[in-house]
Every structure is written in C-alpha cells, then in structure tokens.
C-alpha cells in the first residue's frame with residue numbers, strides 16, 4: 699500500500715509542476731500538450747513518467763538535447779515522499795477523510811512554496827483552496843473554536859508584520875497562508891509551526907550570509923519556511939513540545 703501511495707504522490711508531483719509552470723500565465727492546466735521549451739517538440743507519454751523519464755533521458759530533451767530543469771524530478775520526488783510521509787505517520791485505524799485532507803493540504807503547500815520561490819508571489823487561487831481545506835478539516839476534526847482562534851491569531855500576527863514592514867518582511871499572501879495553517883493545526887501545534895519556520899528561515903539567512911549571497915535587496919520568500927514549519931509541527935509537533943517541556 700505504501701508503494702501505491704508513493705506512486706500516487708509522484709503523479710500528483712507531475713501535476714504540481716504543470717500548475718507551478720502554467721498557473722496565471724493564461725495557459726490551460728489540463729488541455730495542453732507538454733512541449734520542450736527550446737525546440738517545442740511535443741513530449742510523448744514515455745517522456746512524461748515522473749522522475750524515471752528524467753533519469754532515462756539523463757536530464758536532456760530527446761530531440762534537441764537541451765537541459766531539462768532538475769526542478770521537475772525534484773518536485774515529483776518531493777510530492778511522492780510527502781504522500782508517503784503523511785500516510786506512514788497516520789495513526790491506525792486510518793480515517794480516510796483526515797488522511798485525504800492532510801495530504802491535499804500539504805501537497806498544496808508544496809505547490810505554493812515552489813511557486814513562491816519561482817514567481818515571488820503566492821497565488822490567491824491556491825491559498826484560498828488551502829484555506830477551504832483547512833475549514834473542511836475543522837468539520838472532520840471537531841475542534842472548531844480552538845482552531846478558528848489559532849487561525850485568526852496567526853493571520854493577525856503575519857498581517858501585522860506585513861503592515862509594519864510595508865510588505866518587506868512578509869507578503870500579504872503569507873498572512874493568508876498563516877490563516878490556513880493556524881486553522882489546520884490548531885493550538886499549540888500552530889505555535890510550534892511558526893517557531894520552526896522562523897528558526898529554519900533564520901538558519902537559511904545565516905547560510906546565505908556565510909556564502910555571501912545575501913544582499914540588502916534580496917527578497918527571500920517566506921512561504922516555503924511557513925510550509926516546512928507547518929509540516930514539521932504536523933508530523934512531530936507533539937514530540938517537540940514534550941522535548942521542550944522536559945528541558946524546563
């Protein structure tokens with residue numbers, strides 16, 4: 699079963715690449731052939747198999763031998779791994795609704811993160827979908843008030859950062875994303891998620907400074923860090939809290 703879930707994740711990873719590439723470009727997400735960027739050669743079915751095609755073709759177009767971006771297999775693999783991780787961490791007996799919602803939630807966070815890195819913006823259509831899934835999980839999870847308050851608290855905090863920095867530290871898209879994460883994780887996992895995202899973000903900033911890649915004008919999108927924080931809190935939040943309390 700785990701292998702089936704992993705392959706399903708790979709296929710959704712392929713679809714994630716299509717969304718990341720085409721959303722808001724006016725191109726159809728479904729009714730359009732995949733083509734090589736350089737020679738416009740239409741890709742055959744065997745060139746569209748997640749990860750495997752990239753490896754077999756050694757990262758090059760079959761007709762013109764141009765390099766294919768490693769983003770494609772990376773996103774496909776990340777998606778497969780994500781599906782597997784959430785499936786494995788689900789406690790038995792498996793509730794198909796919570797498993798499905800959690801998988802959809804974090805798959806969308808993956809799409810948003812890569813989209814944010816590439817285009818420096820979080821698309822409204824995707825973030826509203828994440829908020830909708832978070833609301834659906836309220837119905838399944840039955841912790842209505844607590845999770846709603848967590849969502850509003852997280853949203854207010856990030857909206858405040860966006861407002862005082864005039865959009866320099868955070869985008870307003872990050873605040874909407876934080877709303878979804880707060881509702882989905884509830885309390886106290888939301889707090890763990892936000893703290894982890896700031897720690898990972900700070901660590902990443904230090905690495906950039908060390909590599910002398912960080913300039914004053916560098917805009918580092920925060921969406922990926924929020925997503926990493928949320929996933930960490932979802933998978934290991936309880937254990938992180940236990941560990942932290944044992945230190946006190």
Ligand SMILES: [Zn+2]
Pocket residue numbers: 734735736737738739759760761762763764
């Ligand atoms: Zn080509």
